[in-house]
Amino acid sequence: MSALLRATAAQPGPAGPDCLDEETIAAVVDGTMDPVARSAATGHLASCARCRGAVASVVRGLADTAVAREITAIDRGPGRRYVRFVVPALAAAALVLLLVRPRAADDGVSPHRAPTITAAAAPVPLAPVAAVAEARVLRWTAVPGADRYHVTLFDAGGRVRYEMQLADTVAALPDSVTLIPGQSYLWNVEARIGWDRWSSSPLTEFSVVAVPRR
Amino acid sequence: MVEWTVKLEAGDPDGAWDLFVERYRRLIFAAIRHYTTEHDEVMDVFAQVCESLRADDLGRLRRYLTQRDHRARFSTWLVTVVRNLTVDWFRHRDGRQRLSAIAAELPPLQRRIFECVFADGRSHVETYELLAAHEATGLSFGAFLRELRATYRAVAARRKGALMAELWGPPPPPEVEPAVADTLAQGEQAARLSEALESLAPEDRLAIQLFVVDDLPAADVARVVGLPNAKAVYNRVYRALAELRVRLERAGISGVDL
Numbered sequence: 231m232s233a234l235l236r237a238t239a240a241q242p243g244p245a246g247p248d249c250l251d252e253e254t255i256a257a258v259v260d261g262t263m264d265p266v267a268r269s270a271a272t273g274h275l276a277s278c279a280r281c282r283g284a285v286a287s288v289v290r291g292l293a294d295t296a297v298a299r300e301i302t303a304i305d306r307g308p309g310r311r312y313v314r315f316v317v318p319a320l321a322a323a324a325l326v327l328l329l330v331r332p333r334a335a336d337d338g339v340s341p342h343r344a345p346t347i348t349a350a351a352a353p354v355p356l357a358p359v360a361a362v363a364e365a366r367v368l369r370w371t372a373v374p375g376a377d378r379y380h381v382t383l384f385d386a387g388g389r390v391r392y393e394m395q396l397a398d399t400v401a402a403l404p405d406s407v408t409l410i411p412g413q414s415y416l417w418n419v420e421a422r423i424g425w426d427r428w429s430s431s432p433l434t435e436f437s438v439v440a441v442p443r444r
Numbered sequence: 445m446v447e448w449t450v451k452l453e454a455g456d457p458d459g460a461w462d463l464f465v466e467r468y469r470r471l472i473f474a475a476i477r478h479y480t481t482e483h484d485e486v487m488d489v490f491a492q493v494c495e496s497l498r499a500d501d502l503g504r505l506r507r508y509l510t511q512r513d514h515r516a517r518f519s520t521w522l523v524t525v526v527r528n529l530t531v532d533w534f535r536h537r538d539g540r541q542r543l544s545a546i547a548a549e550l551p552p553l554q555r556r557i558f559e560c561v562f563a564d565g566r567s568h569v570e571t572y573e574l575l576a577a578h579e580a581t582g583l584s585f586g587a588f589l590r591e592l593r594a595t596y597r598a599v600a601a602r603r604k605g606a607l608m609a610e611l612w613g614p615p616p617p618p619e620v621e622p623a624v625a626d627t628l629a630q631g632e633q634a635a636r637l638s639e640a641l642e643s644l645a646p647e648d649r650l651a652i653q654l655f656v657v658d659d660l661p662a663a664d665v666a667r668v669v670g671l672p673n674a675k676a677v678y679n680r681v682y683r684a685l686a687e688l689r690v691r692l693e694r695a696g697i698s699g700v701d702l
Contacts, residue, residue, distance in 0.1 A: 261667030276647075
């Protein structure tokens with residue numbers, strides 16, 4: 231069927247007076263139009279190869295790993311790259327505080343408040359965790375409704391060693407990423423659970439155990 | 445509010461521009477590199493994007509900001525603007541003269557296919573009908589598709605595939621069953637297919653076009669068409685294709701795996 235449809239597909243023609251402007255195309259891509267405006271845009275897109283091509287093109291552009299990474303960096307603010315360096319340290323500090331904090335009988339959480347979406351639907355790193363003999367593959371639990379995952383591997387200094395967006399719950403590290411035995415690494419994974427809504431796993435530490443040669 | 449917009453509203457376009465470039469430079473480069481990775485092209489397009497955004501004291505950005513309500517995220521809008529400027533830059537550079545230079549290196553039949561599809565913007569079937577009726581009588585549709593794919597390969601050798609699709613639409617399918625070729629070879633039946641497609645509701649037609657022809661992920665199609673999730677897209681496309689099959693069979697087109 232795709233052969234038939236592709237062979238008969240119209241090629242993009244010149245822009246017409248009804249063609250969609252840039253903000254309308256962006257809103258169509260974001261899925262943020264009200265029903266009336268969306269209906270009008272859909273009617274045009276169904277018959278205009280030029281505008282439909284633009285929408286498809288922007289969708290692909292936003293899915294480009296480099297573009298998505300830059301948008302995430304902008305959304306997180308100017309301190310994001312600095313944050314990358316200090317995140318592991320802050321995570322470690324938070325963990326210490328959590329462990330040494332005296333537990334109160336009542337944490338002050340309202341019994342009427344439901345768990346947050348983030349808490350309820352965060353991916354959980356499965357492997358590697360703690361000391362492992364090999365770590366060429368990162369695995370985590372699937373999150374219901376998530377259509378994309380963003381996994382990041384840091385070294386002990388907080389530098390990003392590997393970053394990838396994918397639909398699967400397994401990421402194979404490329405050969406260019408070498409893990410030094412005995413050194414600590416941290417990784418986390420974010421699941422996209424809605425348009426521009428991500429839930430993040432905790433940072434997980436692991437190290438590759440040096441296997442003695444026989 | 446973001447700092448560059450504060451500067452712009454305070455009447456300091458130069459200061460606003462510096463902050464804007466600092467904030468969005470990497471995104472603009474990433475969006476351009478989605479279409480071309482050749483260094484000189486990237487830099488030329490970046491200069492074009494900057495010139496366009498900065499023109500008229502940041503008129504384009506100012507117009508965006510003065511709108512009362514924004515339906516799209518700014519980053520999506522910016523990627524859309526960069527995409528359009530990139531495609532415009534390539535269209536301008538690869539004008540008719542440059543296209544003619546590419547065509548000149550092709551064998552005669554591929555040169556005519558190139559002119560019809562890439563220069564005149566005709567669909568593949570329309571191009572076939574034109575050539576088979578007037579210039580290459582006896583040309584089978586299967587042979588035409590082989591020549592068409594060879595033409596796309598020749599052009600792709602000069603240009604990234606992603607950009608080619610931007611400029612000239614999706615390439616032909618890699619292989620076509622004989623039954624499909626027979627169907628398409630009869631121009632009248634191909635026209636009936638187009639008519640049947642056009643008779644579907646716009647939402648169904650758009651879902652089919654984005655999901656089947658443009659090969660977008662179902663989740664993205666759902667967002668564009670306004671469906672709740674990817675599963676709804678599968679259902680919608682499945683039902684629409686079934687309806688299309690019924691209409692085609694009524695029009696006398698059968699035997700093709702729809």
